[in-house]
Amino acid sequence: MSTEELLHVMNSEDHKIAHVVHRALPQIQNVIDRATAILEQRGRIFYFGAGTSGRLGVLDASECPPTFGVDPSLVNGIIAGGDKALRYPIKNAEDSESDRAKDVEARISENDMLIGIASSGKTPYVLGAVKKAEQLGILTAGVSCRENAALSELVDFPIDLNVGKEIIKGSKKIKSWYGTKDEVKYNFYNLMIKLEIVYNNLIINVQASNYKLKERTFSIIQEVTGVEEKTARRYAEETEGDVKVAFLMILLPSDKTHAQHMLHKHNGHFPNVMEWIKEDKR
Structure with missing residues (x-):
């Protein structure tokens, strides 16, 4: 054969x-x-x-x-x-x-x-x-x-x-x-x-442990929030790569402490926080 x-x-x-x-x-x-x-x-x-x-x-x-x-x-x-x-x-x-x-x-x-x-x-x-x-x-x-x-x-x-x-x-x-x-x-x-670690087809629990993953956090923040790359980089750095906290700081808007509190209040489930934001804005 x-x-x-x-x-x-x-x-x-x-x-x-x-x-x-x-x-x-x-x-x-x-x-x-x-x-x-x-x-x-x-x-x-x-x-x-x-x-x-x-x-x-x-x-x-x-x-x-x-x-x-x-x-x-x-x-x-x-x-x-x-x-x-x-x-x-x-x-x-x-x-x-x-x-x-x-x-x-x-x-x-x-x-x-x-x-x-x-x-x-x-x-x-x-x-x-x-x-x-x-x-x-x-x-x-x-x-x-x-x-x-x-x-x-x-x-x-x-x-x-x-x-x-x-x-x-x-x-x-x-x-x-x-x-x-x-x-x-x-x-x-x-x-x-x-477990809601994925949101809108994006991995939102990504750990920015190397250059490739750091770049990925910037693009994820941009895609979800619509901000420019420069802004996404600034928030990523401020949150040490925690994209969920960065999302909330931009979308609420709020400071880092309040964003972390909101995540904790919803047991770390980002989609639940997003639903709360949508309901709050109606």
Whole structure:
């Protein structure tokens, strides 16, 4: 088979994954809604996985702070074998239910939610974590890439992505990876939108930690308030890159202290403050 033919086969199989994820949208919605409620009540989300599945959970959790400016403890990724397993295979790490049970007990409380990721649906590492979570009264969800998975039978909220046979037999690195990646991506973005960290398609919790992000804060302030770039830069500097406070200083208008007070009064939910401003001006 030529390289061109191989690429067409892989691309054709990839197209099928979108339909698989579409069929699972009701299940994904249930998980996102429950996860949102957990986070709103100051709980946390924990992904548990082994191998590639574990790496995808860690990747999703790792992207939350730099992309959306949330606390690093909000979404967590735990992989069998520890951080070293992100780069190197750790022998027998995924086969231990007891080690994972200990980690659950040490890290997670009944206010949190555990999402197990196992493309095979039967990884002992993940099953052990879920079983321990259930014993402790912790809400659980599971993502697997086959029908009638053992993981789905154990969790409160299963997500079944029946991606079908892999292109290369014996590997879960292609279609299962793609399906799982899409699912955790949906979690990642929808949770942040539901938590109102996104406003009018803009990330308003951006942390201006480098030149690129500082420039982004200027453009976001301009887009929401309509001020000139020079003014946006001045407010961004005065608020140390806190675009929500900058918005309110411009839109109310007010000083920095009053803008911070208004945000605090509405529990940091900027859209709620904007609704209050609109009502107040009517």
